[in-house]
Amino acid sequence: MNTPKRADARQGGVPEGGGTARAYTLHAVQAVQTEPRFEFVGGSATGDRRARMAREVIAGLSRRPRSIPPKYFYDERGSRLFDAICDLPEYYLTRAEQALLQAHAGGIVQRSGARCLVEIGSGMARKTGSLLRAISARTLSPVYVPFDIAPEPIRESARGLLAAHPTLRVRGIVGDFAHECVRLSRGLSESDGPTLFAFLGSTIGNLDEAEAPSLLRTIASLMKRRDRFLVGIDLVKDPRIIARAYNDDQGVTAAFNKNVLSVLARELDGHLDENAFDHLALYDEARERVEMHLVSLRQQPLTLCSGDVRIELAEGERVMTEISRKFTEESARHMLSEGGMTMLEWLSTPEQLFALCVAERTA
Ligand code: SAH
Numbered sequence: 001m002n003t004p005k006r007a008d009a010r011q012g013g014v015p016e017g018g019g020t021a022r023a024y025t026l027h028a029v030q031a032v033q034t035e036p037r038f039e040f041v042g043g044s045a046t047g048d049r050r051a052r053m054a055r056e057v058i059a060g061l062s063r064r065p066r067s068i069p070p071k072y073f074y075d076e077r078g079s080r081l082f083d084a085i086c087d088l089p090e091y092y093l094t095r096a097e098q099a100l101l102q103a104h105a106g107g108i109v110q111r112s113g114a115r116c117l118v119e120i121g122s123g124m125a126r127k128t129g130s131l132l133r134a135i136s137a138r139t140l141s142p143v144y145v146p147f148d149i150a151p152e153p154i155r156e157s158a159r160g161l162l163a164a165h166p167t168l169r170v171r172g173i174v175g176d177f178a179h180e181c182v183r184l185s186r187g188l189s190e191s192d193g194p195t196l197f198a199f200l201g202s203t204i205g206n207l208d209e210a211e212a213p214s215l216l217r218t219i220a221s222l223m224k225r226r227d228r229f230l231v232g233i234d235l236v237k238d239p240r241i242i243a244r245a246y247n248d249d250q251g252v253t254a255a256f257n258k259n260v261l262s263v264l265a266r267e268l269d270g271h272l273d274e275n276a277f278d279h280l281a282l283y284d285e286a287r288e289r290v291e292m293h294l295v296s297l298r299q300q301p302l303t304l305c306s307g308d309v310r311i312e313l314a315e316g317e318r319v320m321t322e323i324s325r326k327f328t329e330e331s332a333r334h335m336l337s338e339g340g341m342t343m344l345e346w347l348s349t350p351e352q353l354f355a356l357c358v359a360e361r362t363a
């Protein structure tokens with residue numbers, strides 16, 4: 001791919017020139033034209049992003065129980081570690097979802113009539129291929145709109161997809177799905193035709209009982225009557241299978257979890273020692289969710305912003321970094337209806353490991 005040239009830099013910030021930009025330094029909102037079939041809308045200016053991050057992280061760490069927002073896992077190293085998690089023998093989710101997509105992408109796309117694929121939290125777009133192949137089989141001008149908080153995976157995955165699909169157009173958008181879906185709406189065009197909104201990887205499970213319906217409502221508000229929503233859902237099952245998926249033998253999940261500490265150290269001038277924390281992932285059967293924590297191995301201060309913020313952690317104190325909710329068909333239907341969506345199809349693996357669900361906007 002050519003070195004991107006900046007087409008438009010609003011908000012006055014001067015980014016570090018396109019493709020050679022240091023990964024994950026979010027630059028000023030910009031549309032970078034790298035090649036005619038790839039458009040890219042970057043994230044907020046670095047200063048704005050840091051200020052928001054400081055607010056959110058400090059609020060989470062000051063509350064009890066203490067927590068760190070999970071979206072900060074995904075800097076360049078975090079995105080790569082997540083990609084490695086997807087290949088772990090213990091992490092059944094990716095393989096199960098992949099198998100479902102291979103079996104059902106054609107049917108889902110055909111029934112939806114989709115010509116455009118919007119993917120929320122697209123990451124490395126590992127599973128996008130089967131959907132795009134099905135869409136490309138139906139139209140000469142397929143469109144793919146990846147939307148993620150992390151810019152680098154968008155660029156990287158677009159490269160491969162553009163090469164594989166000679167008439168595909170990609171409109172990559174960097175943003176936080178919790179409050180920047182308006183950016184996504186600007187990436188949509190009436191002329192793209194019926195659209196499939198995909199939210200894969202059980203990322204919906206990382207949102208709590210309030211956040212999930214709120215995001216679903218936002219997505220529903222972007223959908224036309226004929227558009228469809230496709231969501232990947234991890235299922236309630238033997239707790240041992242679930243616990244293993246978040247406690248792998250090679251320690252990749254532990255490294256991913258601890259990586260958020262180096263993000264804080266770098267972005268918020270934090271002074272903290274990754275080695276002074278342990279990874280802890282527990283499945284709470286009653287709440288049907290995994291809880292991921294960092295456990296402080298000793299009493300220690302956690303300082304951020306050159307010491308402006310100082311939080312004292314006790315020995316054994318936990319900081320929650322992520323939840324991963326598991327669903328039944330019934331609880332998924334309920335969540336969707338709270339989010340203004342109606343379930344149309346429920347496709348699960350024979351072992352009831354994972355499900356794909358297709359929904360439409362409720363009226
Ligand atoms: N869909 C991919 C990746 C799942 S990992 C797959 O199934 O393999 C979750 C993805 O969501 C990551 O790429 C992460 O960067 C993105 N993400 C997490 N929180 C986000 C947020 N608040 N807004 C936008 N993207 C987010």
Ligand code: TRP
Pocket residue numbers: 085093201202203204205206246253256257292322323324325
């Ligand atoms: N959506 C993924 C999941 O809930 C995210 C994830 C996988 C994750 N492994 C993790 C998040 C480990 C934190 C830590 O399965």
